[in-house]
Amino acid sequence: MDEHGDAAGTAVRTGPGDSGRTPVKYYQVGSFAVGNRLVALEQRTVQADPERSNALTSGHRACQGCGEALGARYVLDAAMRATGGKVVAVNATGCLEVFTTPYPETSWQLPWLHSLFGNAAAVATGVAAALAATGRDDVRVVAQAGDGGTVDIGLACLSGMFERDDDVLFVCYDNQAYMNTGVQRSAATPPGARTATTEAVGPDPGAPFGQGKDLPRVAMAHDIPYVATATVADLFDLEAKVETAMAVHGARYLHVLVPCPLGWQTASADTVRVARLATESGLFPVFAAVDGQVTSASRIRHRVPVEAYLRQQGRYRHLFPSEDRPGRPDVVARIQAQADANIARYGLLADGDGDGDEDGTRPPGSGVAGSGVAP
Amino acid sequence: MLRQLEGSRAIAEAVARCRPQVVCAYPITPQTHIVEALGAMVKAGELAPCRFVNVESEFAAMSVAIGASATGARAYTATASQGLLYMAEAVFNAAGLGLPVVMTLANRAIGAPINIWNDHSDAMAVRDAGWVQLFAESNQAAVDLHLQAFRLAESLSLPVMVCVDGFVLTHAFERVDLPTAEQVDAFVPPFVPRQVLDPDHPVSIGAMVGPEAFEEVRYLGHVKQLRALEEIEVVAAAFVDHFGRQGGGLVQPYRTEDADVVIVAMGSVLGTLEDAVDAARDRGRRVGVVGLTTFRPFPADALAGAVSGARSVVVVEKAFSTGLGGVLATDVTLALGGRTGVATVVAGLGGRPITQASLTGVLERACDGTLEALTFLDLDRAVVDRELARMDASARSGPSAENILRDRGERARGPR
Known part of the structure; x- marks a missing residue:
């Protein structure tokens, strides 16, 4: 473990709550995503390893720039490395299931089971129970679903798996709507966003304010051993959190923000950039929690107004002025207020300046514990 | 060995002797006593290394069973009525995936109006799901069918549902001959899964199948069900060899030789029907009864043979298809080559007692040729x-x- 932490001797992860972000600063490119060639071999991502498992191999039919495909590849290969290749994956219905298994082909190079849309967590429980009952305790279980299969139709099974503390890592690839069926609103769709069922029309265009579920906090309320969020903008962090999760037994939850070029109406080349703006604006807090308490949060290095994030995406186009509409600065201001609240809740700014001088990792016990579960 | 047991307890003991590895449970009357007993056995360590999972819904129960079965564990659950409908999506899924889950269905009516008592609406609602569906006439049959269910499911790689009338059987104390663990071990071999999630041999299970292959996959399911018709008889014959008594198979004819009128029915009502037939025979009426032990796959040939000499066929069933008539009767008519004159008697809905007196009336009218095509027995x-x-x-x-x-x-x- 700790291929890209121990060797440097500066980012040793002592517990499951620590962020695994590498201490190396990539100011040269302003990105965490393209830094592999700048670090020593032993610090590079699992994905940079030519011997990686390629659990989700090439040839699948995801859209160009699919954040979910990127996230799933990193998650599963990291899980494979952490377990010596002993992983069974359970998949909910959704894009990830459809684009990876067009019959009779499959992109999965690990044992993989798809049953239904809403039952991935329960199926994974069954897999874990069977492994325990048949004496194969070395094999671990990862369940995966989109935000619909997690926060909406899959929530009952997920909550059951959490409260029983079944030995499953459940990964939500959150692209904030039902993309597979044509971009309809889910309970993870953010306010103001246009979807096919929250059109950008009428006095309150886009998804309504005051609705939706914050699943990482719902997961934390179950007091499970490990809850973390991540994005495809920081793949070191994503891999490290998977590694941390696989070192723990019991119910674990990883919520990964994965931009969707189709649904977000972004350029395919901008997936990582948009995900980074989501975190740098404070709209998507990246943190980890152990036993229901926040233990670390990734600090914002270059804070940006939410407008910088929103303007990248066609789903928010109606919020900004153009020839035929005045724009909705009031709605943008409400979204900014949400970002500000996240920043305050998780302590996302380094001493309030956000100028990027910190390494982006807040140490455990630095005052944010507990704030993650405050209403 | 002979014991005086509640039906649910007898079923739990039979399931326990089949060495399940994962049992998942969600409470719903009238199956609850079964999983309560199994839960206690697992907790006491009597079924080690079996895992007992208290799930949050029937949908989760079948989903856990799906995951467990696909991982190579012998999986069991039980449900009834609303619970079966709540898990319906997963019921179809288990069959489509070809996973040999065994489930007890303690037959109960479906609401609204809510009703906890026995009829067969629940089993009929999932008749097209792809499961093998067996019906127990008595608690002894329930025990015997469960022993056969695991062997059948695993040899066919198909899920098997053992239907047991709620309360009438599940809560009735009867004398039951329970085999020893050694006898069951000799009859039910260890589970060798046809497909299994194994990191050493990774496979994808549950892939998307489009129009280019869906019909073939579905047809394979039909072929497997037709093979089940043969396998059910093979297993029933093996059961006789191992346990020295009948208990299973496709159909059970009773006094059908020379019968002018043959009643067709399933489940616990068969006992009352046999008494009614005996009484009618004493009055000189040439009547008989055929019990269907196997409902899916539908034993069309066996049934046709059993009623071939009858002038009229009467189906007594505890369910109906609103706006049409009998469910079982429709299948019987089809199995008999579209034969006319198959009368339907809908009886026992929502637990209404089916009395020998009422059945005697049905037999008399059938013999006299005055039985209507569709009768709701004892309807007010x-x-x-x-x-x-x-x-x-x-x-x-x-x-x-x-x-x-x-x-x-x-x-x-x-x-x-």
Whole structure:
């Protein structure tokens, strides 16, 4: 473990709550995503390893720039490395299931089971129970679903798996709507966003304010051993959190923000950039929690107004002025207020300046514990 | 060994002897005693290394069973009524994936109006799901069918549902011959999964299948069901060899030789029917009864053979298809080559007792040729007519079930 932490001797992860972000600063490119060639071999991502498992191999039919495909590849290969290749994956219905298994082909190079849309967590429980009952305790279980299969139709099974503390890592690839069926609103769709069922029309265009579920906090309320969020903008962090999760037994939850070029109406080349703006604006807090308490949060290095994030995406186009509409600065201001609240809740700014001088990792016990579960 | 047991306890003991590895449970009357007993056995360590999972819904129960079975564990659950419908999506899924889950269905009516008592609406609602569906006539049959269910499921790689009449059987104390663990071990071999999630041999299970292959996959399911017709008889014969008694198979004819009228039915009503047939025979009526032990796959040839000499066939069933008529009767008619004159008697809905007196009336009318094509046994048509009149008289006549219940209550109290 700790291929890209121990060797440097500066980012040793002592517990499951620590962020695994590498201490190396990539100011040269302003990105965490393209830094592999700048670090020593032993610090590079699992994905940079030519011997990686390629659990989700090439040839699948995801859209160009699919954040979910990127996230799933990193998650599963990291899980494979952490377990010596002993992983069974359970998949909910959704894009990830459809684009990876067009019959009779499959992109999965690990044992993989798809049953239904809403039952991935329960199926994974069954897999874990069977492994325990048949004496194969070395094999671990990862369940995966989109935000619909997690926060909406899959929530009952997920909550059951959490409260029983079944030995499953459940990964939500959150692209904030039902993309597979044509971009309809889910309970993870953010306010103001246009979807096919929250059109950008009428006095309150886009998804309504005051609705939706914050699943990482719902997961934390179950007091499970490990809850973390991540994005495809920081793949070191994503891999490290998977590694941390696989070192723990019991119910674990990883919520990964994965931009969707189709649904977000972004350029395919901008997936990582948009995900980074989501975190740098404070709209998507990246943190980890152990036993229901926040233990670390990734600090914002270059804070940006939410407008910088929103303007990248066609789903928010109606919020900004153009020839035929005045724009909705009031709605943008409400979204900014949400970002500000996240920043305050998780302590996302380094001493309030956000100028990027910190390494982006807040140490455990630095005052944010507990704030993650405050209403 | 012979014991005096509640049906649920006997089923739990039979399932336990089959060495399940994952049992998942969600409470619903009237199956709850079964999983309670299994839960206690697992907790006491008697079924080690079996895992008992208290799930949050029937949908999760079948989903856990799916995951466990696909991982190579012998998986069992039990449900009834609303629970079966709540898990319906996963019921179809288990069959489509070809996973040999065994489930007890303690047959119970489906609401609304909510009703906890026995009929077969639940089993009929999933008749097209792709499961093998067996019906127990008695608690002894329930035990015997469960022993065969695991062997059948695993040899066919198909899920098997053992249907047991709720309360009538699950809560009845009867003498039951329970085999020893050694006998069951000799009869039910260890589970060798046809497909299994194994990191050393990774496979994808549950892939997307489009129009280019879906029909073939579905047809394979049909072929497997047809093979099950043969396998059920093979397993039933093996059962006789191992345990020295009959207990299984496709159909059970009773006094059908030379019978002019043959009743077809499933489940616990068969005992009452056999008594009614005996009494009718004593009166010189040439009647018999055929019990269907296997409902899916439908034993068309076996049934046709059993009723071939009959002048008329009467289906007594505890369910019906609203707007059409009998469910089982439709299958029977089809199996008999579209034969006309198959009469349907819908009986026992929502736990209404099916008495020998009422069945005797059915037999007499059938022998006399006066039995209507569709009969609702012991129906109180007057209260239905009163409700119809209320509905015609007022656009806001209120909730029908409550109105009918009140009318029945007034009838029971008599004139004031």
